[in-house]
Amino acid sequence: MARHPPPASQSAPLPSSAEPARHRSRSSRASGRVTLSDVAEAVGVSPMTVSRALRGERRVDPALVEKIRATAAQMGYVPDPAARALASQKSAQVLVLVPMLSNTLFVDLIEAVHKELFAAGYHALIGVTHYDRAEEEQLLRTYLPMRPAGLLLTGFDRSPAARALVAASKVPCVHLMELGDGSGTPSVGFSQADAGASITRHLVERGHRRIAFCAGQLDARVMQRATGYRRALQEAGLYDPSLELLWPRPTSMALGAELLDAALRLEPAPDALFFCNDDIAQGALLEALRRGLQVPQRVAITGFNDLPGSDQMVPPLTTIRTPRSHIGTEGARMLLKLIRGEPVDPPSMDLGYELVVRQSS
Amino acid sequence: MARHPPPASQSAPLPSSAEPARHRSRSSRASGRVTLSDVAEAVGVSPMTVSRALRGERRVDPALVEKIRATAAQMGYVPDPAARALASQKSAQVLVLVPMLSNTLFVDLIEAVHKELFAAGYHALIGVTHYDRAEEEQLLRTYLPMRPAGLLLTGFDRSPAARALVAASKVPCVHLMELGDGSGTPSVGFSQADAGASITRHLVERGHRRIAFCAGQLDARVMQRATGYRRALQEAGLYDPSLELLWPRPTSMALGAELLDAALRLEPAPDALFFCNDDIAQGALLEALRRGLQVPQRVAITGFNDLPGSDQMVPPLTTIRTPRSHIGTEGARMLLKLIRGEPVDPPSMDLGYELVVRQSS
């Protein structure tokens, strides 16, 4: 093991920061990679000490740490994530599963998650389930063997097999967007049902009496909003099941136009439409424009989520602003705590929502 | 190494597919993980043979392969990606860097890339640069040490340091969305300049004489579209630099409204506006609606990319449909070839674009 020539790099000029560190030919590795041992040899200590120093572990002489840090930087040493993962039995990756990226809601969520995680030295590995239980299961089967440090899942609706995979992996996991059932499962979100009830009540207060619920996608959260809608209308004595348009098709602006059309054909016609998501509400608003239908005079329209463009609509859309960025940040923080073995006292964190009244209602 | 009790799992019932395979207590590993050696022992061959059989390498007795496959499946064996990466010096991850996820253009790109890569056994590791060279550099510094099998980058505009990192890593790399400079750099995209010229010419043919170019973000591809715009107007003898509104701010529907306002204040006023992206064009269309400004009679409006909603606008937006899904698919395929060491004969693949004429022009 002593076939290295004496280290010469210490007197070498520092590489320009604009260039990647050159690989040293003095390395014994065929890969040309600078390893922990290379650094250890250059400094004249054991690899273990370098490992400790670089990871900021206690119990290393501060002066030595400084020297090791400097030498490592100068030599362009970068830890090998694969080796680290293999030795420590865990990676720096956090698996983040969302239903869809075309809904900007989840883009906001991911951006916030990434930012928080990256700052803590973790990487977000993003998986998209397309609202498909089988796909989610496959993603878990594929990525769980990578020993992610943590797991961030959207909601609670998944297959028993998926649940079992997560449980068996013992990887710390936080659920986002919804609140748990109080059983102590870590989650960060808000009450989708309460939010649905809130915007429905707003419509009732505005004097509307025949309020339809127009939905596409029909995922778990949409159905929770429907629950809130029902609750609010029942309380007001205005509930009529024939006013629920629950279409399983994926949402889009075009679907919103179709839903508006269908809703207006109901007899007697509704005087207000609660769309389960802003994209279909926007589509409905544009369809109303095309038809010359006055909103909200002829029919009020509301959405959910406050997505980009909703404030630009004609008229601007009344909606529920959901705290997805905040959820991403707090969800990541909670996960980080779990990863570190710290306690999370309220395992379920309610971040609320906000009714944004604009001119469409 | 002979401290295992005799394998009993062969007669054990197959685990229900709805449950993850249980960890065998007979494993010598503290991690409880089923390893290659466990499978080898159960079958009665060497770990090397199991490794070869499971990877589908030639030169293994077909009958043995079958037996190994079955036993591995029954035992719930899953290869450890970290160990594999460490031993083979490369991972199954492909690093995909895009500027922004809030532009659905890149979501479509990523979806297509993921699908193609996943089917080939690779995983897309997504990084978002936010149109920031420093961020891109940092992502490369962070993820390149993971030894990704390949690299998928958006465009060619990056810092010299980023280029150097990519080159030094020797990781196969394909550039997406733009075409190369003909120097043989692998790329899949289309000519942004030609597309910009094409839609400009369309406006000229419609009889417009004062055609403004309204842009936000001003990334490399936007500026290439501007180049095409200029070229087309110069050819028509209609070029006027004062008609170029180049705003560096990030695009949004609200910015589109502002750009419309600014464009209409030009003197003499333009009769057509070419927006560099559909989101700002949509914003402009809505602002025109608010002002009661007739489109296209008073002013024609066109966009770029054909994003969701453009066909729903009032009036529907004339735009350029860009083949991002196709680019994602073909880009991933080209990368897969490079990874396998196969030749890619035209290293630059032009997938074209399509002028979509609707009612806004």
Add this chain to the structure above:
DNA sequence: CTGAAAGCGCTTACAG
């Protein structure tokens, strides 16, 4: 077609 040996680059666990 199959296997024994060595090693990938780290960290864990145990000593001192």
Add this chain to the structure above:
DNA sequence: CTGAAAGCGCTTACAG
């Protein structure tokens, strides 16, 4: 505060 030993779970390269 520091280090020698062993091992994480695979694959490469060399034999046969």
